Amino acid sequence: MSVSIVKYYGSQLGKCGYCTGINCSKSNGMHAYRLDCQDYQNLIDRGWRRCGNYCYKLKNKETCCPCYTIKCDALEFKLTKSNKRILRRMNRFLRDGKRDPVEQAARAGNEDDVTASVDAPASEPQPQMPDKSPAVINVEQAVLLAKAQKSKAKPARAAQVPLTQSPSQGSTKSAAVISNKPCKKAKQMRLERRQAKLGDTAQQSSQKAFTQEKSLTDFLSATSETNKHHLKIVLVDSSDTQHTCAEEVLALYRKYQVVIHNDNPARLTLASMQRFLIKSPLKNEKPDDGPEMGYGSFHQQYWLDEKLIAVGVIDILPGSVSSVYFFYDPDYSFLSLGTYGSLREIDFVQTIAATTPALKYYYMGFYIHSCPKMRYKGKLSASYLLCPETYVWILLTDVIRSKLDKNKYQRLNEDAAARDVNEFLLEHLEEVLLLLDATTCMQYKDYVQITGTDSDRVEIIEYSELVGKVCAHRMLYVNMA
Incomplete structure (x- = not known):
């Protein structure tokens, strides 16, 4: 049994x-000292994200730019013309070592490029963090205390609580809910109409042409030993600082932040990179039914011949691969590395799903419709937004986009009667687990009885409602000064 340990900070206000x-x-x-990978999967399915050890959830009804968690079903993903152009451009560069000026000119006037003008990665700016540092605790000792308390209390099995609504529990207008089959593509419908007119021979020919369309894997596997350049992607555990903190990685990160985001070079230290991209609260786990590399935080390093040109920071979780950040060498911007990295990560999910079927989603962070530069994430096919009230996944369609044009905050789930199935109620408060000091861990009901005070009640309820019933009962809430 793994234990998550968090310190809740409450409301935060800062620069957007x-x-x-x-x-x-x-x-x-909240500060996460340690997170079980399933707990973090549950948290991001409630709108949370992490930046290093700091976890945050936007107040979408109040904040200036509402942020909707977005994910792509990697098994339903279809390449767009823009995706294919980027893949062909990379393959030509690897084969011949030359830039394509025609493609460059076409791209300059193409608004369909998924990453906008600077080929932005699937990541967010660093959030405003509280000035105060979290209390120092002995994590391993706290884990032992929590396990002993859970064993004594024997709480209800969290696995029995469903975390998402099925169509029957959610809206009856369920055309946009993730469990429904997607509509037919216009190309397929045109082919079927043509087949009906031309007869069986044309039908077989057209169907053959349709089924032979290149997949993402086909594009990425089109390599040859005779290529002028060779691209290798290496998966590195985030805790392996010998590789994640190497001089090449820091130099690449500094160059990217300065050129692409105009950051102050003096602030781009090894310590700042470690805090943002290396340190992770996720506990690496290798269950028998999980992927070969296990769950946890990793870096995918892109090596062009012997040169590091990009790094993708990812979390591999029980139900998804979550993109944390992606940075690359601006000298290779002509290869659209931001989009190429997203396509590579989708292919990575597809590969894992072949042996671990439950892990089939690619989380891109936040979709911010009110910020035009951040709408590019919604251009990946089979993308879904998380309803910020019922936590049901809704297919991102033009109808949804139109609603967000009119009002930047939307409930998304059209069923007014639908509720959060993982909702935390006051009756669940007694079982919230608290860490009071280095040697004391107990449930909230025992804490009130022994201390005779409930001065932290409002804050603990707020935290529990935000993380949901399952995490509120599983995670250890640090209640120390």
Whole structure:
């Protein structure tokens, strides 16, 4: 049994990384000393994200730029013309070592490029973090205390609580809910109409042409030993600082932040990179039914011949691969490395899903419709947004986009009667687990009885409602000064 340990900070107010407004970004935050991978999967399925050890959830009704968690079903993903252009451009470069000026000119006037003008990665600006440092605790000792308390209390099995609504529990207007079959593509419908007119021979020919369309794997496997350049992607455990903190990685990170995001070079230290991209609260796990590399935080390093040109920071979780950040060498911007990295990560999910079927989603972070530069994430096919009230996944369609055009905050789930199936109620408060000091761990009901005080009641309820019933009962809440 793994134990998650968190310190809740409450409401946070700061500068927005999207509209650059001052004191208009509103969120709730907490420091994670340690996170079980399933707990973090549950948290991001409630709108949370992590930046290093800091976890935050935007107050979408109040904040300046509402952020909707977005994911792509990797097994339903279909390449767009823009995706194919980027893949062909990379393959030509690897084969011949030359840039394609025609493609460059075409791309300059192409608004369909999924990554916008600077080929932005699937990541968010660093959130505003609280000034105060979290209390120092002995994590391993706290884990032992929590396990002993859970064993004594014998709480209800969290696995029995469903975390998402089925179509029958959610909206009856369920055309946009993830469990429904997607509509037919226009190309397929045209082919079927043509087949009906031309007869069996044309039908067989057209069907053959349709089924032979290149897949993402086909494009990525089109390599040859005779290529002028060779691209190798190496998966490195985030805790392996010998590789994740190598001089090449830090130099690449500094170059990317300065050129692409105009960051101050003096602030781009090894310590800042470690805090943002290396340190992770996720506990690496290798269950028998999981992927070969296990669950946890990793880096995918892109080596062109002997040169590091990009790094993708990812979390591999029980139900998804979550993109944390992606940075690359601006000298290779002509290869659209931001989009190429996203396509590579989708292919990575597809590969894992072949042996671990439950892990089939690619989480891209936040979709911010009110910020035009951040709409590019919604251009990946089979993308879904998380309803910020019922936590049901809704297919991102033009209808949804139109609603967000009119009002930047939307419930998304059209069923007014639908509720959060993982909702935390006051009757669940007694079982919240608290760490009081280095040697004391107990449930909230025992804490109130022994201390005779409930001064932290409001804050603990707020935290529990935000993380949901399952995590509120599984995770250890640090209640120390």
